[in-house]
Amino acid sequence: MIMECFNRLFPINRSLTGDGVRESLRILGEIVPIRQSEYPSGMDCFDWTVPKEWNVRSAWVKGRDGRTLIDFRDHNLHLVGYSVPVRATVSREELLARLHTRPDLPDAIPYVTSYYKEYWGFCVQHRRLAEFTDDEYEVVIDATLEDGHLTIGEGFIQGETDREILFSTYLCHPSMAINELSGPLVQTFVYKELLELKKRRGLKYSYRFLYVPETIGSILYLSQHGEELKAKVDAGYVVTCAGHGPSYTYKKSRRGDSLADKAALHVLSRSGRPYRTVEWSPVGSDERQYGSQAFNLPVGSLMRTPYLEYKEYHTSMDNESLISEEALQETVRTYLDIVETLEANEIYVSNHTHGEPKLDKHGVYPTIGGQRTEEQRRRLFMISYLLAFSDGKHDLMDVADKLGVVGKDLWETAKLLEDKGLLRKANGTEPAAAAGTFN
Amino acid sequence: MIMECFNRLFPINRSLTGDGVRESLRILGEIVPIRQSEYPSGMDCFDWTVPKEWNVRSAWVKGRDGRTLIDFRDHNLHLVGYSVPVRATVSREELLARLHTRPDLPDAIPYVTSYYKEYWGFCVQHRRLAEFTDDEYEVVIDATLEDGHLTIGEGFIQGETDREILFSTYLCHPSMAINELSGPLVQTFVYKELLELKKRRGLKYSYRFLYVPETIGSILYLSQHGEELKAKVDAGYVVTCAGHGPSYTYKKSRRGDSLADKAALHVLSRSGRPYRTVEWSPVGSDERQYGSQAFNLPVGSLMRTPYLEYKEYHTSMDNESLISEEALQETVRTYLDIVETLEANEIYVSNHTHGEPKLDKHGVYPTIGGQRTEEQRRRLFMISYLLAFSDGKHDLMDVADKLGVVGKDLWETAKLLEDKGLLRKANGTEPAAAAGTFN
Amino acid sequence: MIMECFNRLFPINRSLTGDGVRESLRILGEIVPIRQSEYPSGMDCFDWTVPKEWNVRSAWVKGRDGRTLIDFRDHNLHLVGYSVPVRATVSREELLARLHTRPDLPDAIPYVTSYYKEYWGFCVQHRRLAEFTDDEYEVVIDATLEDGHLTIGEGFIQGETDREILFSTYLCHPSMAINELSGPLVQTFVYKELLELKKRRGLKYSYRFLYVPETIGSILYLSQHGEELKAKVDAGYVVTCAGHGPSYTYKKSRRGDSLADKAALHVLSRSGRPYRTVEWSPVGSDERQYGSQAFNLPVGSLMRTPYLEYKEYHTSMDNESLISEEALQETVRTYLDIVETLEANEIYVSNHTHGEPKLDKHGVYPTIGGQRTEEQRRRLFMISYLLAFSDGKHDLMDVADKLGVVGKDLWETAKLLEDKGLLRKANGTEPAAAAGTFN
Incomplete structure (x- = not known):
């Protein structure tokens, strides 16, 4: 069932903003209740500003004979994220300057974005560069980048108390499996199991589930609800990179000895599965923001093979062949063991x-x-x-x-x-x- | 000399109460002064009550032809401890239900007691069960289980100060060597050596030596003298399992960093003999009571091979073949090194x-x-x-x-x-x- | 350049006091500014007193035929340090009682002193004892041991603040390489580099460089400036045994977690060179005095192979063959890495x-x-x-x-x-x- 859901979500083009995010949240919302909130472009949040909304209709590069050399329809990653609209004939030199490749992974389309500097570009397999022999190319990016909204998804389970456990995942990467679809999928199925546990025997804690675009999304949410989280959250986890590899990596909260850390490491130490603990650092995902000095929330991150540690990271090779239903399910189970331990804890x-x-x-x-x-x-x-x-x-x-x-x-x-x-x-x-x- | 004393004590039937305890204390009292105190059955001590006194004259099981199949005179362990008096003819079925064996150790008579629920039964070697082929048996337990007293033995050496070192051992197990006769023996010879050290150069600390039935005895003593111990005791040790095995096990006091722990580990770390440290836990001997929350006395336990870690534990196979004069003497010496270090410490x-x-x-x-x-x-x-x-x-x-x-x-x-x-x-x-x- | 300086300093006879110390400081003073301060014999400093000043013109032992058997001109170590003047004919027996050798190192002249008990004696290679076959010997020690002064050398770099880094080395051992000339040499070249660093980009800290006779010198300096050091010094190092061996030994300050320790271990842990950390102890050099209870200065000691850990220690075999320009330079560089890290630290x-x-x-x-x-x-x-x-x-x-x-x-x-x-x-x-x- 997780992989079914994966297959529906995978082809959708997601970014910081746009209809792809909304559609993805709608699909996950068939499994658990997810409320979508919209925040307008230009809205300030701490040192940041909500960006324009980006939507793509089509994008392609054609050679002199009209042959399509690159087509966004073939793979979302072909287009640099947040590319501005363009309709132009460009020289071979200019095109090549805007073609991003990974020489070390010649069969992979790299994942490139330019959220905060206006730019357009394409990404192709490095081995395909030899095909670009024409002197001129027709380039079309039929997209909109204009004032609109940024969408955040949120679920909530009211427990017997107002003390909260926070789960947060990010939903802004197009068509990649480990990073990121494994995250929203595992979070959603943890959420589903907790709804059932609540029916079966009640829940002491309340649970909050966030689906945000990475960095800007968590900063935006903190700017709106940070003080509330500070007052209520006893433990939290950023769910990402949850579907690949034989062992766990637990990244501690900034505090290093929070209830989140204690419960996660307590469960992992008895899991029979190898695991590794890493200290909090400002390199990673949204625990960077939850752990920023002013909030210092007790939020860690339980992962399997993490970002930066597998060669397919941030390329088209991070696809369904790397993840498995079994690994995803086991991660759901481990998160539930942590939750049940927190529920039992007194x-x-x-x-x-x-x-x-x-x-x-x-x-x-x-x-x-x-x-x-x-x-x-x-x-x-x-x-x-x-x-x-x-x-x-x-x-x-x-x-x-x-x-x-x-x-x-x-x-x-x-x-x-x-x-x-x-x-x-x-x-x-x-x-x-x-x-x-x-x- | 220790083994001579062992040989006199071994055959005596000891239990929580009874004349066997008194006789054992009298024999040890030939070596060092031990005062016997008597506490009446029915006396309350915290959550517990002093039990009735139990004494056995004889106990046996005979077959239809009058042949004696089990005789308490052969081994104290044949009779379940605190068995009520009985004189009856019983069916094979009833007898077998009351015959306790150890299928995993077919040559061993197990040690079984029923202190707090009225019951009677016998213990035999598992391999002997085949001998019980008759339909009926004559059973006699000629014992008394009635109001009487529980006996506690106590020795004391007055030092130059009233600060105290406590030694405590238990004396309630019949006819077993490691657990328990090694305990009272080592404690008694430590006591003897300290009397001599006092003559030779004086003692800074005062020393208290307790001989109690396990659990009920230490709880009873604490109910009478717990506050005094709390005020005076700087370090203490439960002496048990002191005669077998090449290495030491030191079980820390509940505090984990008490003077008792520091001195014992200090000496062990320089002893040249392998040793292991285990944390205090509520599984063990009387340090469970001395370390209970309201008292939290600095009492650890220096053992050699401890209870539960040798297969002969709580059976007739825990006999003199497992212990040695040499091991007992060396344990006495190690306790004295600890004491001399405490005496020197400033x-x-x-x-x-x-x-x-x-x-x-x-x-x-x-x-x-x-x-x-x-x-x-x-x-x-x-x-x-x-x-x-x-x-x-x-x-x-x-x-x-x-x-x-x-x-x-x-x-x-x-x-x-x-x-x-x-x-x-x-x-x-x-x-x-x-x-x-x-x- | 370091070895040039070494070659000039090596032959000079140094002791707690005397002209050899002054001459050595003058030579080092050609590289960096060193102020010499004189303290009179008899001056009290805590539990100690400044000793008489000792200077030697000549010293020798001749056999009956006038043949010179031992001559101070051959090696400073031939004469026991602080030997009183003598001019006498002595029996073989008396001479042998005053001849110090190292049977375990028959080719080495041992280093022996008698600073605080009036005495005279000579030191020779153990293998040479067989040469002393005459019945009588003429002995001359043409020396002065009389009221004079003890000399301390001191350098200072004024930084932007009055917070200080202290370097201290000792200059009282005659004609030995690891212990001690490597110390004053490395300290002097660190001092030189820091003068250049100050010109290049300024220095936040002020730096104090002491050249003292071991023990009495640091105690004397502390008696005069101890409170000032206590108020100003943020970190310090005793520079000794700095020229031999592949690995470093860092001896921590008494505090064990001072800024000196943190910076030294921080740099060593990234040096790529093996190193070992030892706790502060009252066996060693002047960190013993800087770390005495009343001062407890944050002074450690970064060494290569330390005193007591090489067989040639305190003998004539501790000579230039054991040290190298390369090792000395690298130690200078490591001290500078520590200093630059302290300068950068905020x-x-x-x-x-x-x-x-x-x-x-x-x-x-x-x-x-x-x-x-x-x-x-x-x-x-x-x-x-x-x-x-x-x-x-x-x-x-x-x-x-x-x-x-x-x-x-x-x-x-x-x-x-x-x-x-x-x-x-x-x-x-x-x-x-x-x-x-x-x-």
């Missing part, structure tokens, strides 16, 4: 602190000592650890770490002990009670 | 802080430079390090760590420098003067 | 903290996205990291560490961003703004 306080409580009295203990099944021992360990370390400082993930299990696996046992009056939720008045700071 | 302050003092002026330096014996150099290093790092923050162990020696080895040099007026003891008003927190 | 604050600034607007960005040269990418990374991490907490070295470059390499880019108004220097009112404490 700081508890033990009601019996003078020696251990006598468990059989409270109905939670097998009474003949010395002989226990593996399952009874596992359960007894969970109970003992929860009682011993629930001191208003350790959260469920901390206790799970000590046991070598995932936080969400302690959920049921913690509920049982709470029901039996052995644990209570910390009310914040315990000394130094804070998630993520203890081990 | 935070000093240098009286010369503006450049180095001129050592020859103070009579502690070989005066011809450039040529020194190895021993002179070693001594000069000790002097230099003690003078340089005695700043009211580093204790003797910290200085020894920097030199790569054991704290107790600096004792004499520190005394010399104190005598010569080059060092003085910190009086606690120095900034941030605290043991164990600096490096 | 804590900046970004002027755009709400999302990233739009770089092209500020004229610092290539405008066609997607295709950049390696150099453009490198520059863009520097810009992005400087903007993102300039938060009043990270200094230039911290940002450079994140980028994997050396601090001085960011200097130009940081200046550009400051010029463009994107960065400003922290004024110290930012929260927790302090060099060396963040990562």
Whole structure:
């Protein structure tokens, strides 16, 4: 089902703005509710301005005999993003100056944009340069670049509290698979699963899902809602590069020890899959903006093979052959494990602190000592650890770490002990009670 | 001499309560003074209650022809601990339901107890189950389980101060060697050596030695003396599993950086013997209670091969063939190294802080430079390090760590420098003067 | 040029005091300005006293037939340092008691001194002991040991601020190469290069260069100027053992995390040369005094093969064959890299903290996205990291560490961003703004 959706979205021409973005959001909106908001060209947002809206009808280059040498209909990447309209006859020299290629990948059409400087140009496979032998060429870019709107998509699930988990992905790259369609697709299916989880057992956190054009989109959203995010978001993730490669890369939030980081690394450390942790840096995607100094949101990014680390990056070779339904699904599952761990996570306080409580009295203990099944021992360990370390400082993930299990696996046992009056939720008045700071 | 004592204690039937405990304490009391205190059944201690006292005269199972199939006299472990009295004829089916075995260790009699749920049963070697072919059996457990007392043994050495080092071991397991007789034996011989050390040169610390039934005993003692321990104890150790295996396992106190942990790891790191450090957890022995939240005593546990990590654990195969006089003695010696390091440990302050003092002026330096014996150099290093790092923050162990020696080895040099007026003891008003927190 | 200077200095007899020290300082003073200060014998400095001045005219041992067996003119090390004058006929027994050798290095003349206990003696190659077969010997030490002065050399470069970088080396060892002539030589050529750097582009820091006899000299200087150093010095290095071996050893300042340590380790970690870090200890050179508790100056020591770690240490075998112009020059270069990094180092604050600034607007960005040269990418990374991490907490070295470059390499880019108004220097009112404490 993810790949079906991929196949519908792949051919659409997306950019910072334009109808391709709107159509893509509409298609994703068939799976989960996505509200589209429009922001006018020229609107200021911090150091930036919303650009003109760009839409392309057609674009081509023809040789002297009328033969079409490059056609935008063949591949969106043939046209430099945000090319201004043009209708002209140009010399071979001028055309070649505007033809972008990748000599190191002669079969790839490169992905080139010129959002903020007026320009036009085309991109072709390097091996095709030999075909451009004519002296003159007819060039047409039938496009509009004029005042219009920038579109942001947003989904929201109201949980039992107003504390929020933020998911953000970008939707501005035409016809590439790892970067970027894997991102919006994984985010959308996480969103879908959470709607179902809410029906099944309720959600403690509220969830916000953003679909923005990269950089300008997150900056624009922050300029409108940054203070709200600062006040509400407990953890967040930029979803990108989610469909390729055997291992995970987790890029930490700027804080480096946020709840987002703790939960992601807690789940990854038990995932059985290789993973790597990288520090936050200003090279990457929208976590750059969410982590900018004034906001410093707890937003990391869980990826598989990330941008810049595969040779097909930002070319036509980043296509469906590189991603798989299986990898996308597994990434959805890992994000859900993180969410379920965040949902389960609590700081508890033990009601019996003078020696251990006598468990059989409270109905939670097998009474003949010395002989226990593996399952009874596992359960007894969970109970003992929860009682011993629930001191208003350790959260469920901390206790799970000590046991070598995932936080969400302690959920049921913690509920049982709470029901039996052995644990209570910390009310914040315990000394130094804070998630993520203890081990 | 340790093994002689072992041989007298091994056959005695011990449990949470009963005359076997009293007799065992009496035998250990021939080596060191041990006071026995009695606590009545039904007495409340935190979430627990002192159980009834259990004593066994005889217990057996006979077949139809009067042949004895199981006899408590053959091995204490044949009887489930705290079995209620019974005198009955039972079917094969009922008997088998009450026969406990270890299919994975067919030659071992398992150790099973039912302290807090009324029950009776027997334990046999798994390979013997085939012998139970009769339809009916005569079962006799001639025991008493009635109001009586729980017995705690306690020794004490008064030192020059009231600051205390606590040793605690448990004495409730019948006829097993590693777990548990190695514990009370090692503790008793440490106690004996300390009495001699006190005669020889005095002791700075006072020492308390507890012999309790596991769990209920330490909880009971804490309910009576917990606040006193909290006020006085600077370091403590639960002595158990002290006689088997080539390497040490040190389980830290709950605090993880207590003086007990620092001294034990300091000594182990220089012991030349492999060792492993494990964090405090609520799985183990009485450090679970001493480390419970309300007390959080600085009590760790220095073991050799620990409980749960050898296959003979809690069976009749945990016998004298697994332990050795040599291993027991070496563990005694290691505990004494820790104690001597604690006795030597001080935070000093240098009286010369503006450049180095001129050592020859103070009579502690070989005066011809450039040529020194190895021993002179070693001594000069000790002097230099003690003078340089005695700043009211580093204790003797910290200085020894920097030199790569054991704290107790600096004792004499520190005394010399104190005598010569080059060092003085910190009086606690120095900034941030605290043991164990600096490096 | 360094080796020329070495060859002039090597034959001079140096000690704690005397004309050899003055002559050596005069020779170094031909390269850089060095002021000589004289301190009278008997002057008190903390626990120490300035010793008498020692000068030697001649010293020899002759056999019965008038044959000269030992002559000070052959090698300064033949005479025990600070030997009292003597003119006597001595028995073989007495002479042998005063002949110092190194049985482990039979071809080496050992270096022996007796500064603070009146004594006389000679040092010879161990293999030569067999030559001393006569019954009696004529011994002459034509020397003066009387009230005079101790000489300290000092250089100074006034920078734009009064914050200081301290270099200190010792000049009291006669005729040895690694320990010590490599030290004064490297310090002097660093000093020379800094005078040129000041002419070329100015210096932010002021620089102080000390040439002292070891131990007594630094203690004496501290007794006169210690409080001033405490108030002004931001970083310092004891320059010694700077000419031998393939790798560096950096001995940290007592603080362990001072600016001196940070800059040295920052540069070494990118040097491509193997290096080792050792903690401060009271065994070594004058960093012992600079790091004494009352001063605790941020003074480390960057060495190549250090004292005590080569077999020729403190013997006549520590000669020019062990050092090389190349190694000396490279050490000068490494010290200069450290200095240039300290000069470049600043804590900046970004002027755009709400999302990233739009770089092209500020004229610092290539405008066609997607295709950049390696150099453009490198520059863009520097810009992005400087903007993102300039938060009043990270200094230039911290940002450079994140980028994997050396601090001085960011200097130009940081200046550009400051010029463009994107960065400003922290004024110290930012929260927790302090060099060396963040990562």
